[in-house]
Amino acid sequence: METKAISLGRTLAVPFVQELVKKPLTSVPPRYVHPVQVPLIISLDSCSPQVPVIDMQRLLSEDFMDTELQKLDQACREWGFFQLINHEMSSRLVGKVKLQTEEFFKLPMEEKSKYGQQEGDVEGYGNMHVLSEDQKLHWRDRLYFTTSPPHLRKPHLFPNLPPSFRETLEAYSTGLINVAAIILRIIGKNLRMDDRYYCQNEGNQ
Template sequence: MAMEDKTDEIINRTEYGGSIPVDNVQALASKDLKDVPVRYIRQEIQSEEILADESLQIPVINISKLTIAGQPGYDDELVKLHVACRDWGFFQLINHGISEAIDAMKMVTEEFFKLPLEEKMKYAQLPNTIEGYGQAFVVSEEQKLDWGDMLFLLALPIALRNLTFWPQNPPSFRETFDEYSNKLYGVSMKLFKLICTNLGVESDAICKMFEGCTQGIRMNYYPPCPEARKVLGLAPHSDATALTLLVQVNEVQGLQIKKNSKWVPIKPVSQSIIVNIGDVMEIMSNGEYSSIEHRAVVNFEKERLSIAAFHTPSLGAIIGPLPELVKDKTPKYKTIDMEDYLKLIINSKLDGKCLIDHMKIQ
């Protein structure tokens, strides 16, 4: 089947599953709670070790040094990128050239979450959809809930856009979101080409899979919580996608990554994009690069906002180790078509690296 036909087939399908509706956390937090509902309490996290060593920070990559091969600093920065992908799974990208689009997106995101609940609920998730305002990955009535709300929208490919979920308030939201989506896609494609160079494969090996990529953008709102040390804004997980590009909207920190079985807080560099390797990239690189567990914690007194953009291969793609990387090696991961992989993502709760474990060849 041609990729265009496969895409059309998937676009016409709606029964992929979705998240069970839950209470709005922002509204819950506004009630001046003395006791947080038990479904949000995670007793196990109180005993987990958090490293407060300020010197232990994820690598910072200057993408302006990586624009032209052979220019001063190119080779050194390329090595830094390879080490960041291999040993950390996370890095901060600076001098990316899209600060104006980021600042505009931050502004409309803050404005959206300040709207009255009834206004935000105009864009609420519907059954069997993943888009809209609510929570994601709630698959049972018993599972623990995250202390946070989100607005998730599919931005690319354009044929997948459902404007029903795109806010018209603030008035500049749609135009700003479209611009932000396009700029981030451009940055992601530059990174994919550089990753191909570092993996020693032809640039088309990865880039062709992302020419019609699926890009989902998630705007996160984490209200303050009186029992902040007992809840999580986002449960520990690795991203199921290939590359995630995240920006922090305000100055409240909350992102933590798991390094050597301990949680390391990430202090964002001003105007940076935080990039992380997802499960798809781990699979495609046959384990050369590894996705990493991360989570979001919340603050006692202040709200935290962030915007994460997830990039996955086009809907007609096949997910598996790149053939060039397993010519002389045993594949470590299964091969699966994108449709089945997408269903696997949507119908799973966030739980460490359970998805990548499912994809490993035992």
């Protein structure tokens, strides 16, 4: 398959926050100071609606499928999102992703800069969607890249990550794709979509 370059946006280069905090700052740099906003007040009383929780094992069970499908349908129609439980994604694997991501951000700058964003691209280590020199910035650095489909991975990013980190992310990405494929297939059937449509698209994830 021929690899086609894709762009997920552009961004201007800005200082790394992890480098800024090493300096003896007496105040937050002006570009990171955001106007005071009225905080969003969220009621937590007993009448507040709860985020829908969908049990994947019940969705796959003949005994509970109908009830769980109704909950899934309602969540999609009324909320647009839901929390998925019992999805068989290993908590140990999720913990490894978190730990190894933290370890990546502790690497020396000369190591992390190997994965820096290239001009006109948001993928890599840095910030995102900085479009002007006076734009307010978020007090963070981030590592962002495409993992799937594999042929769209940038050669200087994912393939060159430390082996252990890359293998963990590979397993995590594969797990997420499998879970997403199952949920999309169930949603498709619930919408009475033609099997050929979502089966074909599963192969293109």
